Amino acid sequence: MKISLTNAGKRFNHEWIFRKVDYTFLEGSSYAITGPNGSGKSTLLQAIGGALALSEGEATYSIDAPARKVEPDFAFRHISIAAPYLELIEEMTVTEFLHFHQQFKPLLSSITIPQIIETVGLSKAADKQIRFYSSGMKQRVKLAQAIFSHVDCILLDEPCTNLDAEGIALYQRLIAEYGKGRTFIVSSNDTQEYSFCEHRLSILDYKK
Numbered sequence: 071m072k073i074s075l076t077n078a079g080k081r082f083n084h085e086w087i088f089r090k091v092d093y094t095f096l097e098g099s100s101y102a103i104t105g106p107n108g109s110g111k112s113t114l115l116q117a118i119g120g121a122l123a124l125s126e127g128e129a130t131y132s133i134d135a136p137a138r139k140v141e142p143d144f145a146f147r148h149i150s151i152a153a154p155y156l157e158l159i160e161e162m163t164v165t166e167f168l169h170f171h172q173q174f175k176p177l178l179s180s181i182t183i184p185q186i187i188e189t190v191g192l193s194k195a196a197d198k199q200i201r202f203y204s205s206g207m208k209q210r211v212k213l214a215q216a217i218f219s220h221v222d223c224i225l226l227d228e229p230c231t232n233l234d235a236e237g238i239a240l241y242q243r244l245i246a247e248y249g250k251g252r253t254f255i256v257s258s259n260d261t262q263e264y265s266f267c268e269h270r271l272s273i274l275d276y277k278k
Contacts (some may be wrong), residue, residue: 071095071131071132071133071148071149071221071222071223071253072094072095072096072097072131072132072133072253073094073095073118073129073130073131073141073223073253074092074093074094074095074129074130074131075092075093075094075118075127075128075129075278076092076127076128076129076130077090077091077092077126077127077128078090078091078092078115078117078124078126078127078129078153079091079124079125079127080110080122080124080125081111081125082099083268084174086106086125086126087113087114087275088110088113088273088276088277089126089276089277090112090127090220090276091114091125091127091276093271095118095223095253095255096253097222097253098251098252099254099268099269100249100253100254100255100256100266100267100268100269101254101255101256101258101267101268101270101271101272102255102256102257102258102264102267102269102270102271103115103123103255103256103257103258103272103273104259104264104270104271104272105259105261105272105273105274105275106259106274107114107272109259109273109277110229110273110277111146111227111257111259111273112153112155112227113252114257114273114276115125115151115225115255115257116228117129118225119145119146119149119151119223120142120143120145120146120149121146129142129145130142131145131148133148133222139239145232147175147221147260148220148222148223149156149221149222149223149224149225149234150175150185150215150217150221150223150224150225150228151216151224151225151226151227152209152212152213152215152216152217152224152225152227152229153212153225153226153227153228154209154212154227154228154231154232154250155215155227158208158211158212159179159200159201160200160201161199161200161201162197162199162200163196163197163198163200164187164192164195164196164198164200164211164214165183165184165187165196165197166202167185167211167215168183168187168214168215168218169183169214173245174223175219175220176219176220177218177219177220178218178219178248178262179220180199182198183250184211186214187214188200188210189214189244190210190213190214190240190244191210191240192207192211195207198243204232205211205232206232206233206234206237208232209229209230209231209232209233209237210233210237213229213240217245217248217249218248219255220229222253223252223253223254223255223258224249224252224253224254225255225256225257226255226258226263227256227257227258228256228257228260228264229241229256229258230260230262230263230264238262240274242262242265242266245266246266248262249266254266254267
């Protein structure tokens with residue numbers, strides 16, 4: 071998916087989080103958004119994905135070659151996101167949750183839900199309610215939901231939050247095995263999370 075920001079800005083009350091962002095995220099490429107904690111990386115990521123309305127400027131979306139325009143109201147169909155602030159339905163098991171998610175956003179056809187659960191190391195807990203999971207296990211569910219969705223663009227906000235060394239290695243493996251041909255945008259200060267990214271932009275460049 072190709073996403074273009076033109077003179078994009080976002081403010082809350084009188085405080086501008088970012089301004090004058092002119093940037094194009096190309097289909098099949100990977101990008102890291104960096105900057106200090108609290109600087110607005112997550113806000114920019116959500117605006118890129120259309121979850122937050124811009125205060126000025128615009129975001130445009132297209133897929134395929136030749137490019138086919140996607141209306142902003144329907145961009146969510148082509149985008150998935152994993153972020154610490156997104157909630158899971160904790161009364162469900164991971165099996166139930168992925169089946170529920172699949173009703174709204176299809177999963178990759180090349181892998182079944184039991185295989186997804188096994189791949190992210192949750193087979194032994196597949197029938198346990200998510201509310202009994204550790205924080206690291208919940209993060210694995212979030213990554214599974216995002217990466218195994220059949221979408222063109224994946225947004226990742228601090229994707230290794232609560233993951234131990236084994237979990238970080240899993241994350242990096244998932245990117246390598248399932249990321250080919252997709253657009254990735256990662257908001258992070260940790261090189262372990264965005265080392266694979268080809269391009270990097272700092273939120274500080276848009277504090278005008």
